[in-house]
Amino acid sequence: MxxxxxxxxxxxxxxxxxxxxxxxxxxxxxxxxxxNDMIWVAFWVLYFTRFPVLKGWTLDDVIxxxxxxxxxxxxxxxxxxxxxxxxxxxxxxxxxxxxxxPKNVLWHLLIAQIRPIALGDAIFxxxxxxxxxxxxxxxxxxxxxxxLVASCVWLGIMLIGGSLAxxxxxxxxxxxxxxxxxxxFSSYPITIFDGSVxxxxxxxxxxxxxxxxxxxxxxxxSWLRFGQQALAGAFFLGLGILLFNGxxxxxxxxxxxxxxx
Amino acid sequence: MRRVWLKYLEVSRTTxxxxxxxxxxxxxxxxxxxxxxxxYVQLWRTTYAxxxxxxxxxxxxxxxxxxxVFAEAIILSLPRIDAVLDQEVKDGDxxxxxxxxxNYLLFHYFSFMGDCLLRVVTWLVIGGVTVYLLVGGFPxxxxxxxxxxxxxxxxxxxxxxxxxxxxxxxxxVEDVSGLYLLLxxxxxxxxxxxxxxxxxxxxxxxxxxxxxxxxxVGGPARLFVKFSWAGAGELLLLxxxxxxxxxxxxxxxxxxxxxxxxxxxx
Numbered sequence: 001m002x003x004x005x006x007x008x009x010x011x012x013x014x015x016x017x018x019x020x021x022x023x024x025x026x027x028x029x030x031x032x033x034x035x036n037d038m039i040w041v042a043f044w045v046l047y048f049t050r051f052p053v054l055k056g057w058t059l060d061d062v063i064x065x066x067x068x069x070x071x072x073x074x075x076x077x078x079x080x081x082x083x084x085x086x087x088x089x090x091x092x093x094x095x096x097x098x099x100x101x102p103k104n105v106l107w108h109l110l111i112a113q114i115r116p117i118a119l120g121d122a123i124f125x126x127x128x129x130x131x132x133x134x135x136x137x138x139x140x141x142x143x144x145x146x147x148l149v150a151s152c153v154w155l156g157i158m159l160i161g162g163s164l165a166x167x168x169x170x171x172x173x174x175x176x177x178x179x180x181x182x183x184x185f186s187s188y189p190i191t192i193f194d195g196s197v198x199x200x201x202x203x204x205x206x207x208x209x210x211x212x213x214x215x216x217x218x219x220x221x222s223w224l225r226f227g228q229q230a231l232a233g234a235f236f237l238g239l240g241i242l243l244f245n246g247x248x249x250x251x252x253x254x255x256x257x258x259x260x261x
Numbered sequence: 262m263r264r265v266w267l268k269y270l271e272v273s274r275t276t277x278x279x280x281x282x283x284x285x286x287x288x289x290x291x292x293x294x295x296x297x298x299x300x301y302v303q304l305w306r307t308t309y310a311x312x313x314x315x316x317x318x319x320x321x322x323x324x325x326x327x328x329x330v331f332a333e334a335i336i337l338s339l340p341r342i343d344a345v346l347d348q349e350v351k352d353g354d355x356x357x358x359x360x361x362x363x364n365y366l367l368f369h370y371f372s373f374m375g376d377c378l379l380r381v382v383t384w385l386v387i388g389g390v391t392v393y394l395l396v397g398g399f400p401x402x403x404x405x406x407x408x409x410x411x412x413x414x415x416x417x418x419x420x421x422x423x424x425x426x427x428x429x430x431x432x433x434v435e436d437v438s439g440l441y442l443l444l445x446x447x448x449x450x451x452x453x454x455x456x457x458x459x460x461x462x463x464x465x466x467x468x469x470x471x472x473x474x475x476x477x478v479g480g481p482a483r484l485f486v487k488f489s490w491a492g493a494g495e496l497l498l499l500x501x502x503x504x505x506x507x508x509x510x511x512x513x514x515x516x517x518x519x520x521x522x523x524x525x526x527x
Contacts, residue, residue: 028436049461176290184293
């Protein structure tokens, strides 16, 4: 574990140094994503000004939803910058580099890059929460715990979608559809969905575990509900790792010559 | 004179043909729109059922959903002209294009419109079929189609000028992606992309009405749903006035920016 964290620390330091070398670009990307998220929140503020209650949800709940979504997604996508690039890396044979080194392939490739634009999301979530929600230390703890579990769900989805490339060849379209579906369903109050769609949101497109349960737990804590979310996080992450490792055995080298700086 | 315009129309035609080759990719990508429209239908169906907001500015449920289909089609059919120009300025491709026998901005405009037309048809078909199955149709005024098409062309021309102006900011700044995200989303909100501006609180509605963004998204979408000849005339007039200003700004940025280009042979 210590070795994993050591490698992560070294990569993170180097990647931040590279990103900050182009300071204006870095700040522009982080700030741009921050604004992008703010506009979505502005939409909800406008919506709830006109329609104050949506099937039991108020503006505060949607603020928690967006804070949780942005933080959990930004954390995975920003710090583990290659998580979304797995299909492309598999198809173009870019895994060769990681296979040749004595490190865990999956961990190494995930941490090898950061995405500054997604770091804007990771910063936006907590800032939104602090600015717009009346907080207690207990609520902060619930937010962090549920958002971290939601990050595991995100990483699991990215690994599952990305690993399809080992089995299907060009899986970018399918992967994008899964990813876009989860992100879109996660950004709306789960109470607007009924019946079979709700089942879908707690199984195939697990948006319910990313934003639905965190909002519910922020309203009222329940160890049982948190346990369910944690179990889902472990399941999706575990399945993702399993599919990736299984797929790695089918991987064929691209004999790609490339220079890494 | 006619031959000059034929040259540019050929640019549009070439773009349509090259995009046509990837039509299937676009249709598969369009499945995303099915999800978006499904979620919108759930959101507004719940909102209408709760009745918490009083009136809906005269929109029925199918009308508001079709409004969103048209607004989505307008926005999703826009090629990222800002990114294209930004890249050309950074890579130096701009210098290579400047000595070609065409106007740089017109070349990109016609290429943009060709791409746009193909995309809008795809999005309208996918979005239209989805919401027709979910909420049914609405009384579409077919006789207004020529006016709607004119409105659409001017709408996308305004959007072209807006995007191109952002992209050409790269003559001065290192990275325009942040600027694009900011200005594009301002257009979304004040243009009525996600919710008609008639449903905004009074103060914000007044601000939105004074700005050009509603003529670039929400105004046309509203006209397609609630067509009237008077409405079309008013919108075309206002769009025309803003178009003069937008073209002026776009040309001014281009002329100022081009002065900074150094061509060193090669």
